[in-house]
Amino acid sequence: MPLEIVRNDITKMAVDAIVNAANSSLLGGGGVDGSIHRAAGSGLLEECKTLGGCKTGDAKLTGGYDLPCKYVIHTVGPRWMGGHLGEKELLRSCYQKSLHLAKEKNCETVAFPLISSGAYGYPKDQALKVAIDTIGDFLLTHDMTVYLVIFDRAAYQIGEKLFSAIVEYIDDHYVDAYTDYRLERTRMVFPQEASFSTSRAPEPPAFAAPQAMPMSAEAGLDEKLKQIDESFSEMLLRKIDEKGMADADCYKKANIDRKLFSKIRSDAHYRPSKPTAIAFAIALELPLAETKDLLMKAGFALSHSNKFDIIIEYFISKGNYNIFEINEALFAFDQSLLGA
Ligand code: AR6
Numbered sequence: 054m055p056l057e058i059v060r061n062d063i064t065k066m067a068v069d070a071i072v073n074a075a076n077s078s079l080l081g082g083g084g085v086d087g088s089i090h091r092a093a094g095s096g097l098l099e100e101c102k103t104l105g106g107c108k109t110g111d112a113k114l115t116g117g118y119d120l121p122c123k124y125v126i127h128t129v130g131p132r133w134m135g136g137h138l139g140e141k142e143l144l145r146s147c148y149q150k151s152l153h154l155a156k157e158k159n160c161e162t163v164a165f166p167l168i169s170s171g172a173y174g175y176p177k178d179q180a181l182k183v184a185i186d187t188i189g190d191f192l193l194t195h196d197m198t199v200y201l202v203i204f205d206r207a208a209y210q211i212g213e214k215l216f217s218a219i220v221e222y223i224d225d226h227y228v229d230a231y232t233d234y235r236l237e238r239t240r241m242v243f244p245q246e247a248s249f250s251t252s253r254a255p256e257p258p259a260f261a262a263p264q265a266m267p268m269s270a271e272a273g274l275d276e277k278l279k280q281i282d283e284s285f286s287e288m289l290l291r292k293i294d295e296k297g298m299a300d301a302d303c304y305k306k307a308n309i310d311r312k313l314f315s316k317i318r319s320d321a322h323y324r325p326s327k328p329t330a331i332a333f334a335i336a337l338e339l340p341l342a343e344t345k346d347l348l349m350k351a352g353f354a355l356s357h358s359n360k361f362d363i364i365i366e367y368f369i370s371k372g373n374y375n376i377f378e379i380n381e382a383l384f385a386f387d388q389s390l391l392g393a
Contacts, residue, residue: 054392055192058384063202064092069160070124074168084171093118110146126151130169148187164200189377222367226357285350307336308376308392327353332391338374361388
C-alpha cells in the first residue's frame with residue numbers, strides 16, 4: 054500500500070529511511086528525536102554535528118547507524134503559534150523536502166512520525182491532515198511506500214472532532230440496520246404470531262444429500278461455465294477505459310501498489326480483498342450502485358451492519374473520493390484502510 058498509517062515506535066521500523074522531527078540545531082532533543090538518537094548510537098550525533106543545522110521546513114539526511122533503517126532524514130517542523138504564521142506551509146514543506154531527499158537516495162520505503170505534533174504543539178488532528186494530504190499528493194506522481202507512524206493514539210482525540218458528521222451517519226445507519234435485523238428475526242421466528250410468543254423458532258430446512266450429477270446436467274454445467282459473467286478484473290479494466298483513465302492514474306488514486314495492479318491486469322480471475330476492490334471503486338469515482346456491482350464481482354457486498362461499510366457509503370454519498378481522506382477517517386474509527 055503506497056500510504057499506510059501504522060501504530061508503532063518509529064525506531065523499530067525496518068525501512069529505507071525514517072524521518073526525525075528534529076530542531077534546527079540537529080543536535081538531538083526530546084520526543085521522537087531523543088528516541089532516534091538513543092537507538093542510533095553516538096555516530097548519528099557526530100554526523101549531525103557536521104551538517105550546520107537545518108531551517109524550519111527544510112530537511113537533511115544522515116546514515117541510520119544502529120537503527121534498522123539505512124538513512125535518517127532530519128526535518129524541522131514549525132512550532133504551533135495559532136495557525137496564522139505559515140505553520141501549515143512549513144509543515145507541508147517538511148514532508149515534501151523529506152520525500153524528495155528520500156527519492157534522491159532511491160528509497161522505496163519511508164516512515165514519518167507526526168511532525169510538530171508533540172513538543173511543537175501542532176494540533177494532532179490538523180497535523181495528521183497535513184501529513185496525509187501532502188504525502189498523498191506526492192504519491193500521485195511517485196512510486197514509494199510511505200508509513201505514517203502514529204505513536205500515542207490513546208491521547209489522540211481525532212475521531213469525534215474531525216468526524217462528527219461520520220459519527221452521526223454511523224449512528225443513524227447502525228440503528229436502521231439493527232432495527233431491520235430485529236424485524237427480520239421477528240418475522241422469521243414468529244411468522245403469524247405476535248412477537249411476544251414463546252414458541253420455538255422453526256427448524257431450518259433440511260438439505261438434500263448430494264447426488265451424483267447425471268451426464269446431461271454435467272453437459273449443461275459446461276455450457277453454463279462458458280457463459281460465465283465478466284470477472285472483477287475485466288469489469289475494472291473496462292471501467293478504467295470507459296473513464297478514459299490511464300492505469301497509473303487509477304492505481305495511484307486507489308492507493309494500490311503498481312506490482313499488485315499488474316497482477317490484477319494479467320489475471321482475469323484475480324480475487325481482490327474487499328479493501329482493494331473498494332479502493333478501485335473510489336479511484337473510479339463510482340456511484341454507490343456501481344460500487345456495489347464491482348464489489349459483487351469480487352464476492353463482496355456493502356451492508357449497514359459494520360462501521361467500515363457505513364464509512365465507505367458516507368464518503369461515496371458525499372461524492373468525496375479522496376482515498377487518503379477516507380483512510381484518515383477509517384483509521385480514526387479503527388477500521389482497515391483502503392488500498393493494497
Ligand atoms: N515513534 C513514533 N512517533 C513518536 C515517537 C516514536 N518513538 N516518540 C514520539 N513520537 P515530538 P515535534 C511522536 O515532540 O512536535 C524534540 O525535542 C509524538 O507522539 O517528538 O516536532 C526536538 O528536538 C508526536 O506525535 O516532535 C524538537 O526540539 C510526534 O512524534 C522538538 O521536540 C512528534 O513529537 C520537535 O517537536
